[in-house]
Amino acid sequence: MSALAADAFPEGAGLRAMRETDLDTVLAIEQRAYPFPWTRGIFRDCLAAGYPAWILQEHGCPIGYAVLSVAADEAHILNICVTPERQGRGHGRRLLRSLVGLARDLGAARIFLEVRPSNPGAIALYQDEGFNEIGRRPRYYPARDGREDALVMAMELVGEDTGTMPPL
Ligand SMILES: CC(C)(COP(=O)(O)OP(=O)(O)OC[C@H]1O[C@@H](n2cnc3c(N)ncnc32)[C@H](O)[C@@H]1OP(=O)(O)O)[C@@H](O)C(=O)NCCC(=O)NCCS
Secondary structure, three states, X not given: OHHHOHHHOOOOEEEEEOOHHXXXXXXXXXXXXXXXXXXXHHHHHHHHOOOOEEEEEEOOEEEEEEEEEEEOOEEEEEEEEEOHHHOOOOHHHHHHHHHHHHHHHOXXXXXXXXXXXOOHHHHHHHHHOOOEEEXXXXXXXXXXXXXXXXXXXXXXXXXXXXXXXXXX
16 A cells, blocks of 8 residues: 555654544544534444545644545545644645545546535645546535535546655
């Protein structure tokens, strides 16, 4: 699993598989990072389904996580999150690159995600890493004043090689 090589992260940081025993910590981050957080049941269902789920830790302390699904030749980023105090330091970009590399290693030809139009930081990251907007899902997310659309973004993986990307 070359995409998860330890040298992709700064010293003391790295990824490990998410376990059910991580969910208290994951939920504590999730509830501070999102206005409409996932529930414990959603994370549990993802783990039970065997979706690749990762904890990003720094000196043994969880600071983020990500959940991917891969079916046939399509991968879908279901969640990617860095704890608010550790955002803006390149962790999200490294996490995203690891997911893209993992999706490729698992045989995906393209990778998708949904994002709120009201999340310009995440959109900027995805665009910068090569994702393009391919559509919209109307009223996909709950929002304070009703529902919010989702932007659907995708990137083709065939013929690309994140292994040649420069280190952050
Ligand atoms: C989105 C998220 C994962 C990014 O992680 P991060 O560690 O903060 O991001 P990085 O430090 O790696 O930044 C990577 C790029 O993202 C963009 N970015 C991140 N935060 C931004 C902000 N607040 N405003 C504008 N651009 C931002 C920039 O393009 C940045 O590149 P730069 O530093 O060269 O300018 C993180 O902010 C997060 O967990 N947010 C809450 C959960 C969430 O919204 N997840 C995405 C759901 S679709």
